[in-house]
Amino acid sequence: MHLLEVQHLHVTDRHTGSVLLRDSSFHVKQGSCLAIVGESGSGKSVTCKSIMRLHKAWIRQTGEIWFKGEELSALPERQMRKKRGKQLAMILQHGMRAFDPTCVIGVQIGETLKEHYGWSRAEIEANMSLAMMSVRLNNPVELMNKYPHQLSGGMLQRVMIALAFVLEPDLIIADEPTTALDTIAQFEVVEQLIALRERMNGAMILVSHDLGIVRRLADDIIVMKDGEIVERGSANVIFSAAQHAYTQRLVEANRALNGHFERLKGGGLGLVEH
Amino acid sequence: MGSYISRRIALSIPLLAVISFLTFLLVNLSPLDPAEVVLQAQGVPMITDELLTQTKQELGLDRPFLIRYWHWALSCLQLDFGHSYVTGQPVWSQLGPAFLHTFKLTIVSAACMIFFSIVLGVICAWREGKLLDRSVRGISFFLTAIPSYWLGAMLVWLVAVKLDWLPTSGMESYRSYILPVMVLTISYASIYFRFVRSAMISNLNADYVLYARACGLPEKKVTVHLLRNSLQVAISVFCMAIPVLLGSTVVVENIFAWPGLGSLTVNAILSRDFPMIQAYVLVLAAAFVVFNALADVLQAAMNPKLRKDL
Known part of the structure; x- marks a missing residue:
């Protein structure tokens, strides 16, 4: 049995009547990484929120979500809440906005760890420090006493990864974890995501439109467009022999960009040739 | 936080000075003669020019504007806003x-x-x-x-x-x-x-x-x-x-x-x-x-x- 099995997930906005996600079915294998690729508004984030059951009241979702043999949609909210963070962890796109701007980041971290483990302050500090060191955040105690605006987006992203380290979830949902970062921060975050997967031996859903990152992390890929899955398959197949015209275009555009980037790296000559 | 509070208070002081000046200026721009108001309030039947000049002197209205403002502002700091024209009691x-x-x-x-x-x-x-x-x-x-x-x-x-x-x-x-x-x-x-x-x-x-x-x-x-x-x-x-x-x-x-x-x-x-x-x-x-x-x-x-x- 798969770790996560989503069947006929259908999401509609009751205010506007529009369909956000149309009859979507996919699965995530134990220990593997599934990438969801597609342009913005294609339903990638909606899919993530549906699994976490974090939609607004007026967003209606139907279909079944089987996670470790349990149907998540049928769980009472209290039990679902216990799974969030502990078994299903999320890493958001904007590290800068993911923490309450009026508190030091240690507050939100502490509340989360206290909720799931009932730890004391000292235990929280000790465990979190270890995890933060492992994602190369030095001076963890000092960092936890800083406000979000005093840290960079990449650092906050790694704080979220460190928190996931401590919580040891079975499934990590990373919703565009690198989109808002510069290249160097992107590299660091991707390294840490890979390390996180290796250490947890957990599964991951990676939402991204950066195919370079997808290629490094993903085992399987689904491609979404306008709320529908238009193509699916293993990463190798998608990158070498995409069937759908949309996927071909995506891969092609990525290749062209990479080629351009390689030429730039090769020196000024690339520019002259154009 | 302490330094923020002191800086914020320091910023209020010039603001208060400007406000007090504008207040004094606006009231003084009124076309009414304060001396006349006082005399009317006292129920003086015949307001002569002599009486007006005398009242002005008593109220200190014959002095230059800026000096009057200065005296008024200083006494305001001690919560002395002068005397009411109508009742004659301290404001x-x-x-x-x-x-x-x-x-x-x-x-x-x-x-x-x-x-x-x-x-x-x-x-x-x-x-x-x-x-x-x-x-x-x-x-x-x-x-x-x-x-x-x-x-x-x-x-x-x-x-x-x-x-x-x-x-x-x-x-x-x-x-x-x-x-x-x-x-x-x-x-x-x-x-x-x-x-x-x-x-x-x-x-x-x-x-x-x-x-x-x-x-x-x-x-x-x-x-x-x-x-x-x-x-x-x-x-x-x-x-x-x-x-x-x-x-x-x-x-x-x-x-x-x-x-x-x-x-x-x-x-x-x-x-x-x-x-x-x-x-x-x-x-x-x-x-x-x-x-x-x-x-x-x-x-x-x-x-x-x-x-x-x-």
Whole structure:
């Protein structure tokens, strides 16, 4: 049995009547990484929120979500809440906005760890420090006493990864974890995501439109467009022999960009040739 | 934080100086001759030029404008706002107690108004778009549209006269507060709860709320974060509501015969009692400056980002 099995997930906005996600079915294998690729508004984030059951009241979702043999949609909210963070962890796109701007980041971290483990302050500090060191955040105690605006987006992203380290979830949902970062921060975050997967031996859903990152992390890929899955398959197949015209275009555009980037790296000559 | 507070207070001092100057200037720009006003108030039958010059000398009005301002400003610092043209008594002996009465009414009303604004704002934000939210907003729209003198008169008629539950006027006991506070709370809370509601709604969509929930935090904890952030916006609005209330209790004070600033000032304006008007404008402007500074300090206390500026 798969770790996560989503069947006929259908999401509609009751205010506007529009369909956000149309009859979507996919699965995530134990220990593997599934990438969801597609342009913005294609339903990638909606899919993530549906699994976490974090939609607004007026967003209606139907279909079944089987996670470790349990149907998540049928769980009472209290039990679902216990799974969030502990078994299903999320890493958001904007590290800068993911923490309450009026508190030091240690507050939100502490509340989360206290909720799931009932730890004391000292235990929280000790465990979190270890995890933060492992994602190369030095001076963890000092960092936890800083406000979000005093840290960079990449650092906050790694704080979220460190928190996931401590919580040891079975499934990590990373919703565009690198989109808002510069290249160097992107590299660091991707390294840490890979390390996180290796250490947890957990599964991951990676939402991204950066195919370079997808290629490094993903085992399987689904491609979404306008709320529908238009193509699916293993990463190798998608990158070498995409069937759908949309996927071909995506891969092609990525290749062209990479080629351009390689030429730039090769020196000024690339520019002259154009 | 301490240095922020001292810097913020230091910033208020020049502001107060400018305000006092403008107040003095504006009253002095009045085409009326203060000496004439004084003589009329004293009931002098024949106002001669001689009498006018003499009165001017007595009041010190023959001295240059800037010198008069300087003396006035210095004595204002000692709460000596001069003598009333009408009664001849020191201005502060009338203004002080009246200010205190209005201030009491304002503080109680502001507390009620803030309480109801937060409660209604939070409830409406949680039930956004639902029947409860829509009906609260509908009723509040209706209540905002009701003029406070009509609302006050109706409440006096119903609660004090018909049902005889509460006193109609005066300020003998805490029971006298109920009706005027009700009128002010209804008029203002129905406007101000919208600030809380919209701040809550925009924060509900913020990423940190999503992340807090995704981390499995219980709704109670999420709400605390939400309130901290939403009230930050509302706090400055609330702080500024206090001086606004101070200056706008005239109608309510008249209905409930509240011996406050409102009735005193209207009389002062009607009888052109310049020292009294000057003092009133200055006291109210000072209240604005003080509460504005308080709003900034409270906001900085809640938002670390703001502490760096200034």
